[in-house]
Structures are given as structure tokens and as C-alpha cells.
Amino acid sequence: MTASLLTSLARFGEALAARRWLIFVVTGIGFIATIIVSRCGLIDQYVELVAMYVGINIILALSLNLVNGYMGEFSVGHAGFMAVGAYGASILSVKVFSSGVWVFPLAVACGGVLAALAAVVVAIPSFKTRGDYLAIVTLSFNMIVKSVLENIDYVGGPRGFLGMQKLTTLPWTFAWTVVSVWAIRNFVYSNIGRGVLSIREDEIAGAAMGVDTRKVKLHAFVVSSFFAGVAGGLYAHLLQFISPRTFDIIKSTEILIMVYLGGVGSIAGSIAGAVIYTVLIEALRFLGQWRMVIMPLLLVLLMIYRPKGIFGLMEFRWFKPITTKKHHDKIPVSATASSNKSPERDVELLVIDGLTHYFGGLCALSDFNLRLGAGGIMGIIGPNGSGKTTLFNLISGYYRPSQGSIVFDSNEITRLRPNEINALGVARTFQNIRLFNNLSVADNVRVGMFNSVNYNAADAMLRTRRFNECEGRDVDDCVRELLSLFELERYGQDMAATLPYGLKRRLEIVRALATRPQLLLLDEPAAGMNPAETGALMELVQRVRDEFKLTIMVIEHHMSFIMGLCERIAVLDFGVAIAAGSPDEIKNDKKVIEAYLGSSGLKNYRAQRGT
Amino acid sequence: MVRTLLLGLSLVLLMAGCTADKDNAIHVGVIAELTGDIPAVGASCKNAAEMAVKTVNDAGGIDVGGRKYLIKLQIEDSAGRAEQAASAAQKLITHDKVIAIIGPNASSGAIPASEIAETAKVPLISPWSTNPKTTIDPRTGKQKSYVFRACYMDSFQGRVLAAFAQSELKVKTAAVLYDVASEVLKGQAEVFKTSFIEKGGTITGFETYTTGNKDFTVQMTKIKNGNPELIFLPTYYSDVPLQVQQARRFGITVPVLGSDAWGSHDLLGLCGKDCEGAFFSSHFSANSTTPGVKKFVDDYKALYGSVPDDVAALTYDSFGILFEAMKKAGRPGSEEIKNSIQKITDFKGVTGNITFHEGSGDPDKSVVILQIKDGEFQWFADIKP
Numbered sequence: 001m002t003a004s005l006l007t008s009l010a011r012f013g014e015a016l017a018a019r020r021w022l023i024f025v026v027t028g029i030g031f032i033a034t035i036i037v038s039r040c041g042l043i044d045q046y047v048e049l050v051a052m053y054v055g056i057n058i059i060l061a062l063s064l065n066l067v068n069g070y071m072g073e074f075s076v077g078h079a080g081f082m083a084v085g086a087y088g089a090s091i092l093s094v095k096v097f098s099s100g101v102w103v104f105p106l107a108v109a110c111g112g113v114l115a116a117l118a119a120v121v122v123a124i125p126s127f128k129t130r131g132d133y134l135a136i137v138t139l140s141f142n143m144i145v146k147s148v149l150e151n152i153d154y155v156g157g158p159r160g161f162l163g164m165q166k167l168t169t170l171p172w173t174f175a176w177t178v179v180s181v182w183a184i185r186n187f188v189y190s191n192i193g194r195g196v197l198s199i200r201e202d203e204i205a206g207a208a209m210g211v212d213t214r215k216v217k218l219h220a221f222v223v224s225s226f227f228a229g230v231a232g233g234l235y236a237h238l239l240q241f242i243s244p245r246t247f248d249i250i251k252s253t254e255i256l257i258m259v260y261l262g263g264v265g266s267i268a269g270s271i272a273g274a275v276i277y278t279v280l281i282e283a284l285r286f287l288g289q290w291r292m293v294i295m296p297l298l299l300v301l302l303m304i305y306r307p308k309g310i311f312g313l314m315e316f317r318w319f320k321p322i323t324t325k326k327h328h329d330k331i332p333v334s335a336t337a338s339s340n341k342s343p344e345r346d347v348e349l350l351v352i353d354g355l356t357h358y359f360g361g362l363c364a365l366s367d368f369n370l371r372l373g374a375g376g377i378m379g380i381i382g383p384n385g386s387g388k389t390t391l392f393n394l395i396s397g398y399y400r401p402s403q404g405s406i407v408f409d410s411n412e413i414t415r416l417r418p419n420e421i422n423a424l425g426v427a428r429t430f431q432n433i434r435l436f437n438n439l440s441v442a443d444n445v446r447v448g449m450f451n452s453v454n455y456n457a458a459d460a461m462l463r464t465r466r467f468n469e470c471e472g473r474d475v476d477d478c479v480r481e482l483l484s485l486f487e488l489e490r491y492g493q494d495m496a497a498t499l500p501y502g503l504k505r506r507l508e509i510v511r512a513l514a515t516r517p518q519l520l521l522l523d524e525p526a527a528g529m530n531p532a533e534t535g536a537l538m539e540l541v542q543r544v545r546d547e548f549k550l551t552i553m554v555i556e557h558h559m560s561f562i563m564g565l566c567e568r569i570a571v572l573d574f575g576v577a578i579a580a581g582s583p584d585e586i587k588n589d590k591k592v593i594e595a596y597l598g599s600s601g602l603k604n605y606r607a608q609r610g611t
Numbered sequence: 612m613v614r615t616l617l618l619g620l621s622l623v624l625l626m627a628g629c630t631a632d633k634d635n636a637i638h639v640g641v642i643a644e645l646t647g648d649i650p651a652v653g654a655s656c657k658n659a660a661e662m663a664v665k666t667v668n669d670a671g672g673i674d675v676g677g678r679k680y681l682i683k684l685q686i687e688d689s690a691g692r693a694e695q696a697a698s699a700a701q702k703l704i705t706h707d708k709v710i711a712i713i714g715p716n717a718s719s720g721a722i723p724a725s726e727i728a729e730t731a732k733v734p735l736i737s738p739w740s741t742n743p744k745t746t747i748d749p750r751t752g753k754q755k756s757y758v759f760r761a762c763y764m765d766s767f768q769g770r771v772l773a774a775f776a777q778s779e780l781k782v783k784t785a786a787v788l789y790d791v792a793s794e795v796l797k798g799q800a801e802v803f804k805t806s807f808i809e810k811g812g813t814i815t816g817f818e819t820y821t822t823g824n825k826d827f828t829v830q831m832t833k834i835k836n837g838n839p840e841l842i843f844l845p846t847y848y849s850d851v852p853l854q855v856q857q858a859r860r861f862g863i864t865v866p867v868l869g870s871d872a873w874g875s876h877d878l879l880g881l882c883g884k885d886c887e888g889a890f891f892s893s894h895f896s897a898n899s900t901t902p903g904v905k906k907f908v909d910d911y912k913a914l915y916g917s918v919p920d921d922v923a924a925l926t927y928d929s930f931g932i933l934f935e936a937m938k939k940a941g942r943p944g945s946e947e948i949k950n951s952i953q954k955i956t957d958f959k960g961v962t963g964n965i966t967f968h969e970g971s972g973d974p975d976k977s978v979v980i981l982q983i984k985d986g987e988f989q990w991f992a993d994i995k996p
Contacts (some may be wrong), residue, residue: 047700058842158794159742160722163749239697239723240749246693246719250648282698285687292646292690605968 017317038170055173059275061258063227071266072200077142085111085229085246086236104167108233109576115229123221138598149244160243168238190460210422268316345604355404379566387575437497448514520552616927642714647691659923663930696720718742725758738925746972759972769802782840786816799845852882895924928960
């Protein structure tokens with residue numbers, strides 16, 4: 001009985017989700033209904049009040065979800081932004097403008113803008129900090145806002161600020177909620193939104209794919225705070241009274257509860273969380289004191305059985321963009337990929353001079369020099385701990401060298417950040433695969449195209465023509481072609497985490513290619529592969545070099561791989577380059593053999609070879 | 612979509628909470644901070660409310676216009692949050708059809724709740740909200756018609772304390788040390804200073820500190836140099852012992868005066884002999900010898916096993932005011948009760964004699980002055996300004 005009811009419900013939900021045009025019908029009817037209902041007093045004022053709380057809480061939950069759920073940071077002081085918006089909007093409506101129909105939306109929007117400005121202040125320390133530290137930064141922000149407001153007599157100090165008209169009505173709340181859902185959904189499903197997701201999944205890999213993490217964090221904080229500020233403005237004009245105490249840590253915690261209850265990284269989750277929390281708080285009134293025990297208890301149970309919340313990392317289909325099926329005129333990716341410059345063999349693409357790096361007292365790389373011409377594959381070999389990955393990390397900007405310089409394509413890149421280096425044309429893969437596991441295979445590749453789009457966050461949020469053209473044609477086609485070129489097309493919508501090992505390695509290379517590099521750094525691409533897989537990978541790397549006309553540097557331990565693929569090889573031992581040359585030269589180099597086999601090994605080796 | 616679903620859902624959920632209206636019952640709502648950051652306040656309020664209603668109902672109900680009515684109490688939690696106080700007020704009015712509301716106690720909840728009560732024309736009495744803005748309509752600057760309070764305000768307290776110092780303690784100079792982080796205490800200190808100077812006194816020192824400070828050496832040195840006849844300490848009871856002890860160590864032996872922020876029995880244990888002889892103002896004295904207070908304290912102790920505090924006494928008086936107004940209203944309606952409260956004169960409550968004046972929700976009442984004597988809070992005087 002219940003089972004059949006559930007299946008029919010699920011079928012109903014499926015049918016509903018498939019009919020996208022219903023979104024407009026529901027929104028339109030909803031808006032008209034809220035106007036009629038509030039004008040004619042059709043519903044009880046208490047229910048109306050709770051409904052407005054729900055709307056405000058949806059905006060708050062969405063706003064926090066952008067930072068905590070989508071970006072994976074941990075902001076715990078969101079009430080601070082709400083306070084800025086609430087006070088800003090109230091000052092405007094009470095003290096600056098006298099009256100007029102346009103006052104309210106303008107005041108609320110200005111409150112949002114003020115909160116967004118405050119966000120810039122918080123975003124800057126967040127460039128440096130993550131996790132616990134950011135939590136402390138936002139917590140402090142919340143406390144600072146509260147204390148500052150308590151000391152400004154102009155807004156009533158700790159006694160609070162009143163005098164606002166009751167301008168927040170059901171239709172206004174509905175309208176702002178719809179706008180928030182729409183704008184945040186558009187933000188998330190855009191280039192910058194993918195940047196936000198890449199920070200959550202793997203900030204280091206994101207930066208390697210060219211994601212300007214600072215810009216992305218700033219945008220996410222600003223958008224998030226704008227809507228928290230809007231919610232504050234609506235709140236202030238609903239209760240007609242705000243005091244600094246209203247926006248304390250407890251308020252921030254309430255928003256956190258809604259986000260984690262409904263589900264992180266999900267718009268449907270934010271809506272569900274806000275609705276459930278707000279309605280339960282009121283509906284459980286009959287429990288008296290126990291009400292506040294039941295809510296946290298529910299949350300604890302939820303965290304045990306569904307740690308990401310009800311809709312954690314899932315989305316109702318209405319909120320997802322439609323994936324376009326139409327094909328456009330094909331622009332070959334291989335052509336666009338290296339369109340910036342046609343490589344010439346005799347131009348020096350990478351010049352490294354006296355590169356030295358210390359970890360504390362340990363010299364990981366010492367006076368490394370390299371002149372790498374465009375085209376071809378270069379191998380870097382050496383025993384474990386010889387400084388190979390350190391070299392890659394220095395080239396791609398993860399470490400700042402202690403000494404020396406790196407010039408790529410006549411640009412000094414020694415002190416640039418990873419995303420800037422990537423934007424100049426250096427892409428890399430990682431020794432231990434760093435895919436964006438909770439994103440689809442196609443989205444992994446899309447993140448790689450971060451710097452290939454020509455629209456900004458505003459275009460994305462308003463879904464302008466520029467956005468639609470760029471996203472629909474350039475990005476989608478490019479991704480589709482890259483995936484089909486490397487036979488990953490049928491996995492396009494699968495989560496990257498679900499791919500088999502070999503395909504993960506391949507996807508990482510494809511993702512790096514999406515950034516349209518001139519130089520590709522492969523860090524042990526064949527690690528953990530069997531001989532057959534290694535052979536397939538060799539073919540793949542050769543194909544990449546030929547079709548994309550790239551220069552490749554590869555670190556590998558599989559000697560067959562290196563010897564069969566590379567035209568030049570450099571050998572590192574204890575941070576020092578001990579040899580460089582063609583595979584044949586390296587094979588017979590005495591120092592190399594010694595480094596790999598030890599001096600006693602060398603004797604055995606010679607004995608075997610009879611030399 | 613969400614909105615419509617929600618409306619349906621909340622309607623269904625909330626229907627369960629509706630109570631049937633009976634002819635011989637008057638519904639009164641209470642909004643208390645049962646959960647949140649000040650649950651002790653909510654608990655006292657709830658206890659006193661239940662006790663007040665029980666007393667009336669046990670006596671057969673209340674006589675309004677020649678008919679006996681039982682009082683039906685509906686207690687709602689505000690969790691100490693502004694928005695929950697507002698929704699509680701809205702629920703009590705629209706769903707439970709209460710004719711009057713007692714509470715919330717904290718001003719942050721009392722202000723938004725009073726906005727709703729005023730709009731719905733339902734009388735609301737806050738027992739404990741001392742924020743002047745609770746009873747004032749911010750848009751017109753006039754007093755709200757339906758909103759009252761049972762306590763006196765900080766400004767009133769500061770004035771009364773200044774008068775007490777000058778007329779009863781006969782001092783002409785005083786020094787003040789207060790917690791600048793608390794608006795309430797800052798207000799008391801400033802009003803005290805103004806009133807004291809107005810009546811010809813001199814303030815020799817006006818020192819501040821911030822919540823959490825433990826060392827008052829600098830302030831005490833300055834106070835000592837002013838050589839005052841009295842030190843006024845509008846500070847929380849937890850800070851008082853250190854301040855008094857440090858003052859005594861500096862050789863400041865003059866009388867000490869405090870405000871209602873002293874009113875916790877913990878003070879006696881913490882301060883010991885040093886606070887002996889100090890005076891402070893209070894809303895209520897549990898060891899007053901007045902028969903009304905004695906009966907209230909005994910009944911409360913019998914019911915709940917503890918001595919009633921300010922909030923309990925003020926809540927009890929809020930009900931007292933409400934019942935008194937009902938008896939004279941002639942009809943159990945919100946409008947009549949509001950008019951009747953405004954006419955209350957010299958109501959003998961456990962926190963003093965209370966009078967309301969037409970057009971004001973703030974009572975005219977006496978301030979209780981207590982003295983710490985023999986390790987106990989003892990009633991010293993009731994002062995009217």
C-alpha cells in the first residue's frame with residue numbers, strides 16, 4: 001500500500017520534473033495567488049507570517065549554501081551579512097527616503113549591495129584560509145558587526161532600531177525568493193559556478209586548471225552576501241524591529257541548520273531545509289520546551305543517516321540547465337586547442353635557470369637548468385625523492401622557488417600563481433589523481449575551459465545572449481568533441497569518482513587539454529597501470545602530441561614508457577640533474593646507472609652485460 | 612510551487628493547535644523565553660503565570676460584568692528570538708483568540724510582539740522589558756495604546772537612585788563605575804549622573820570598564836583621588852565583589868550603592884563581608900514584610916520550592932493588573948480591558964504600588980531599595996521619585 005503510494009508519488013514527481021514549462025506556470029500562479037491572498041485576507045495572518053519567514057529563510061539558506069555547500073568553505077557568521085543588509089535597508093527606508101512605492105525594493109536591494117561590500121572585506125582573508133580558519137574569520141565578522149552596531153547610537157545601539165513600515169508582504173517575499181533562486185541557480189550553473197565547485201572538490205586541481213580561485217571566491221562571497229543582505233532587509237521590514245542581538249551566532253547557526261538539513265550543494269535542498277525548519281519550529285509549538293530538543297535531535301539523526309542532508313549534492317531537475325543536444329558547425333578542438341601559437345621547433349618554450357628549492361633545510365632541487373624547445377616529449381626520471389615532482393610544482397606555480405627563474409614562452413612565470421601560469425599555457429596532471437570527484441565527467445572537462453569563456457558573472461546570472469552563445473556553442477561543443485576524441489563520451493554524465501582507474505587517468509589528461517595548453521606536464525601518468533594499459537597510454541600521449549601539437553614533459557618510473565616515448569630525458573638524483581640527453585645516451589650513462597642501481601648494483605649490471 | 616505547498620502544509624499542521632472556545636473561559640496568552648539564552652527568565656515567568664491563574668481559577672474564576680469566567684492560559688515559547696516572539700504573538704491572537712498577552716520579557720522579543728499586539732488591538736503587558744521603545748510607537752513617537760509594562764524603566768531607576776542617595780543617604784558627592792558594554796547599565800549610570808547634578812550634587816568620578824575586566828586598579832585610583840561620599844556601581848552582580856573588594860583595599864570606605872543588576876543571591880556568597888551595608892535597587896524584595904508579598908513568596912515556595920525572583924514577581928503583578936482590569940472592564944473584551952488597565956490606580960502588587968496614567972503604558976511605581984545586612988538582602992525602603 002505505502003510502497004505503491006510511494007511509486008506513484010515518484011512517478012508524479014518524475015512527470016512534474018519532465019514538464020519544464022510548469023515552472024513558469026507555477027511561478028506565475030504563485031505570484032498572483034500571493035497578491036490575491038494577502039490583499040483579500042484569505043489566509044490567517046499567522047500562516048501568512050510563517051510563510052514570509054519561510055521565504056526569507058529560503059533566501060538565507062540558498063545564500064549560505066553557495067559558500068558552504070557549493071564552494072565547500074565553512075562560513076559560520078552569515079547573520080553578520082544579514083545584519084548589514086537589515087540595517088542598511090532600514091536606514092534607507094526610515095531615515096533617507098520618506099515614502100514612495102519604489103522605496104522598498106530599492107532599500108532592500110541597497111541593503112544587499114552593502115552586505116556585498118562587507119563580503120569583499122571577508123573574502124580577502126578567505127584567500128589565505130580554508131576550513132577552520134575561515135570559520136573563525138566569519139565568526140569574528142559576525143561578532144564585529146554585532147559590536148559595531150551596538151555602539152552606533154544613530155541606529156539605536158543595543159536597544160535596536162525601529163520605525164520601519166511593515167513593507168514586507170507575501171507577494172514581495174515571493175518575488176524576492178524567486179529572484180534569489182533564479183540568480184543563484186544561474187550563478188552555480190555557469191563557468192564561475194564550476195570554478196566554485198572546483199574549489200570544493202579540489203582547490204589545488206582547480207587552480208591547475210586555470211581557475212582563478214581568488215576571483216571565484218570573491219564572486220561567490222559577494223553574491224552570497226548580497227542575498228543574505230536582501231533577506232535581512234525583508235526581515236527588518238517584516239518585524240519592524242531589529243537589534244544587534246537578533247543577528248548573533250544563534251541566527252547564523254539557524255541558517256547553518258537549514259542548509260545542512262536540506263542538503264549541501266543543492267537548491268532544492270535549501271528550499272526543503274528552510275521550509276522544514278521554519279514550519280517545524282512553529283508546528284511543534286505544542287511541545288513547549290521539548291521543541292528545541294526535537295529539532296537538534298532530528299538534525300543529529302539526519303547527520304548520522306544522511307550526512308549531506310536530505311538533498312545533499314542532488315538537484316531537482318527543474319533547477320538544472322537543459323543539456324543541449326544540437327550540434328553546431330564543428331570547430332576541431334585540436335585546431336582551437338593550440339590556436340594561440342603554432343609551435344616552432346627552434347624556439348625555446350621553457351627556459352629554467354639555476355632553479356633551487358629548499359624545504360626548510362632540505363634541498364629538494366639544486367641549480368636546475370633546462371632549455372626546452374617547442375614540440376616533442378621530454379622525460380624526467382630519477383629515484384623516489386629526487387625532486388621530480390618538486391620541479392613540476394615549481395613550474396606550475398605551487399611552490400615559489402628559493403632561487404632561480406622560470407621563463408615560459410618569453411613570460412617570466414617564477415612568481416605567478418598556478419592559475420596565471422595555466423592561463424599562459426602550462427597544464428598538468430597529478431601523481432595521485434586529482435579529479436573533481438563529485439562532478440560529472442563532462443563538468444570536469446568544462447572546469448578546464450575556465451579561461452576560454454568570454455562572459456562574466458553578471459551575464460551568467462542574468463542569462464544574457466553572450467552567456468547562451470558561449471556556453472551553448474563554444475563550451476558544450478568543445479567538451480563533447482574532447483570527450484569523443486578520447487572515447488569518454490558515453491561517461492559524460494557519470495560522476496568522475498565512478499570511473500575505472502585507467503579512465504580517471506585519461507580524464508585527467510583530457511581535462512588538462514581543455515585548458516588549451518602549449519606545455520603539458522604529466523606526473524607519473526602510468527603509475528599503477530598494467531603493461532597493456534601502459535601501452536595504451538603511450539599511444540594516447542603520442543596522439544596528444546601529434547594532434548594537439550603540444551610540448552610534453554613527463555615524469556615516469558616505467559622505463560619502457562620513457563624510453564619508447566621521449567626524445568630527450570633528464571635525470572635527477574637528490575635534487576641534482578646528473579644527466580641529460582637522448583634515451584640512448586641516458587641508458588649508458590654511468591652516473592644514471594649508479595643512481596638507480598647503486599655502485600654494487602653497477603658491478604652486477606656490468607657483469608651481466610659482460611662489459 | 613513551494614509557497615502553495617507550504618501554505619497547505621502549515622495549515623494542516625497548525626489546525627491541530629486550535630482550541631475550541633468555550634463560553635465561560637477567557638483565553639490569556641503568555642510568551643516566555645522558555646528556551647534559548649535566558650531560559651531562567653522564561654521559567655520564572657511561566658511558574659508565576661501558572662500560579663496566578665491557578666489562584667484565580669481555584670477561587671471559582673474571575674467575575675467580569677456579573678459572570679464568572681475561568682482563565683485559560685496558553686503559554687508560548689519565544690526561544691529568546693525576535694521572530695519567534697512575533698510569530699508566537701500572531702499565533703496567540705489569530706489562533707488561540709486570546710484577549711490579552713503577558714510577555715515577552717526580553718525587550719528584543721517584546722518590541723516586535725508589541726507591534727503585532729498593537730496592530731491587532733490586543734493588550735500586551737511585558738513584565739520585564741525595560742527598553743523605552745517597547746511602549747512607544749516609533750513612527751509617531753507617541754505611546755502605544757495597547758502595550759503596557761509592569762516594571763519601571765532604567766531612566767526611572769537612575770533618577771530614583773540619585774534621589775535616594777541625596778535625600779536618604781545625605782551625600783553631596785558621588786563617583787560612578789559602570790560596565791560600558793551594557794546599554795542598560797550605561798543608561799543607569801548616565802541618568803544617575805544627570806539627576807544627581809541637577810539636584811546640586813557633584814560627580815567626582817565617572818569611570819568605565821568592559822565586561823570581563825577583572826582589574827579595576829586604575830579606576831579605583833581615580834575614584835579615590837576624587838574623595839567621594841558614595842560610590843555608585845551599576846554593574847552586574849558577578850563583577851560587584853571584585854570591585855567592592857578592590858575599593859576597600861584602596862581605602863575607599865564610603866557607602867556603596869548598586870542597581871537592579873545586583874539582584875542575584877550569588878552576590879552574597881561571592882562578596883562576603885565586603886558588601887555588608889551596601890544598598891541596591893530592586894524590582895522586588897522577597898523578604899519584605901508586607902502581607903501580600905509574604906503570601907506570594909510562601910505560595911511560590913510551596914509550589915516550586917524556590918524563592919521567586921524579579922521576573923516571577925513582575926509576571927505575577929502583570930496578571931494582577933490584568934485581573935484587576937478585567938473585573939472593572941464589565942465585558943471580557945480586549946478593548947474594554949485596555950481601557951480598564953489605563954485607569955488602574957494604586958494597584959497593590961508584590962513589586963510595589965502601581966498606577967497607570969491615561970496615554971502611557973509605563974507604570975508609575977515605587978522602587979524597592981534593599982540593603983545587604985547580616986549576609987542577607989533586606990528590605991530598606993520603597994522610594995518614589
